[in-house]
Amino acid sequence: MEKIIEERIVLCSNIGNAVYERLSLADKVFFVVDENTYKYCFPLIEANLKHVDYQVLTLESGEEFKSINAINFIWQKMSESKATRFSIVVNLGGGVICDIGGFAAATFKRGLQFINIPTTLLAQVDASVGGKLGFNFNGLKNEIGLFCKPHEVLIDYKFLETLDEKEINSGFAEMIKHSVISGKKHFDELYSIEKLLANDPLLHKAINTSISIKSSIVSNDFNENGVRKVLNLGHTFAHAFESLYARYGEDITHGKAVAAGLICAAFLSTQIDNMLEISEMKKIESLIMRFFSKIEISDSDVPQLIELMQHDKKNNGEIMFTIIKKLGDVTYNKKFADTQVVSALKYYINL
Ligand SMILES: NC(=O)c1ccc[n+]([C@@H]2O[C@H](COP(=O)([O-])OP(=O)(O)OC[C@H]3O[C@@H](n4cnc5c(N)ncnc54)[C@H](O)[C@@H]3O)[C@@H](O)[C@H]2O)c1
Numbered sequence: 199m200e201k202i203i204e205e206r207i208v209l210c211s212n213i214g215n216a217v218y219e220r221l222s223l224a225d226k227v228f229f230v231v232d233e234n235t236y237k238y239c240f241p242l243i244e245a246n247l248k249h250v251d252y253q254v255l256t257l258e259s260g261e262e263f264k265s266i267n268a269i270n271f272i273w274q275k276m277s278e279s280k281a282t283r284f285s286i287v288v289n290l291g292g293g294v295i296c297d298i299g300g301f302a303a304a305t306f307k308r309g310l311q312f313i314n315i316p317t318t319l320l321a322q323v324d325a326s327v328g329g330k331l332g333f334n335f336n337g338l339k340n341e342i343g344l345f346c347k348p349h350e351v352l353i354d355y356k357f358l359e360t361l362d363e364k365e366i367n368s369g370f371a372e373m374i375k376h377s378v379i380s381g382k383k384h385f386d387e388l389y390s391i392e393k394l395l396a397n398d399p400l401l402h403k404a405i406n407t408s409i410s411i412k413s414s415i416v417s418n419d420f421n422e423n424g425v426r427k428v429l430n431l432g433h434t435f436a437h438a439f440e441s442l443y444a445r446y447g448e449d450i451t452h453g454k455a456v457a458a459g460l461i462c463a464a465f466l467s468t469q470i471d472n473m474l475e476i477s478e479m480k481k482i483e484s485l486i487m488r489f490f491s492k493i494e495i496s497d498s499d500v501p502q503l504i505e506l507m508q509h510d511k512k513n514n515g516e517i518m519f520t521i522i523k524k525l526g527d528v529t530y531n532k533k534f535a536d537t538q539v540v541s542a543l544k545y546y547i548n549l
């Protein structure tokens with residue numbers, strides 16, 4: 199059984215069948231996986247591939263391997279196997295695999311078709327939808343990349359069952375972001391979820407809504423010239439937190455950084471006239487704090503964080519923010535003085 203969530207995004211109850219049906223016209227198929235998705239996710243598909251000419255390309259998992267070396271590895275394997283324009287790449291994994299596998303496919307022989315099968319919550323509601331592809335370069339996240347839509351995105355909630363708690367939480371941060379952008383109805387839907395359980399129908403329903411929100415924003419501004427920037431909500435802060443953690447050689451999930459970033463962005467949003475009311479900020483904050491412990495940053499990190507935000511490639515030297523007028527009304531390209539950004543960071547640190 200399949201259900202179309204949005205154009206080219208399909209909810210599948212039998213992922214093995216769904217994949218098989220899509221590969222019948224391909225001369226060769228390349229599955230891009232990492233060692234975890236090979237172990238936990240590929241077995242749900244493998245039995246259906248008896249008549250398919252396929253290869254599995256296994257990358258090392260983790261953000262540090264989202265590099266040109268991984269792209270090179272995929273290109274090399276496809277070239278050795280004489281992949282043609284009739285070959286298909288299937289990205290089976292989280293955001294890292296979807297970003298890398300998509301980039302490798304979209305650039306090989308000027309573009310092979312690729313299908314995303316996102317296996318983390320973050321990839322299902324965010325990374326696999328929207329056609330942003332790329333890899334990290336020169337110490338900068340997603341420095342090289344392009345926009346190119348996947349041929350299809352296949353969603354199966356079953357994959358979520360082998361994710362650990364921190365990965366489920368990570369994706370939930372992006373869902374919270376989508377709910378703040380879309381409005382009270384979806385926000386309240388998330389608020390009613392007490393615990394994140396991979397097999398909870400409430401979560402499944404919320405995933406569909408979240409995908410639709412992202413997809414509809416992207417369809418109005420694929421190349422991110424305008425309205426798509428609302429999706430950067432919380433991310434100017436989040437990217438700085440991630441870079442700071444990287445400097446210290448410590449791990450942080452993207453979602454955990456986004457959760458903290460959303461709190462800072464909500465605070466910033468209360469600092470201009472006629473913007474977010476404190477009561478709404480507190481509501482957003484309380485939903486986030488229910489699922490995320492605070493990240494460890496202190497006053498002495500603030501100057502570095504400001505410097506990192508100034509260098510964020512989306513900021514052109516000036517720190518621009520997406521901010522919240524109220525639930526369901528988010529605006530972008532707002533400039534703030536460094537002192538206001540410092541106050542937002544200090545607000546978070548002192549929570
Ligand atoms: N392209 C976009 O629009 C977009 C949007 C948001 C994030 N991203 C990118 O996505 C990446 C983060 O994605 P992520 O959080 O999915 O990280 P990830 O791909 O690193 O996956 C997280 C971990 O979960 C493991 N894993 C994946 N699926 C599993 C499963 N079903 N069971 C058990 N383990 C599993 C992976 O091996 C990895 O160790 C970042 O690189 C970010 O830049 C891209």
Ligand SMILES: [Zn+2]
Nearest residue numbers: 372433452456
């Ligand atoms: Zn994000």
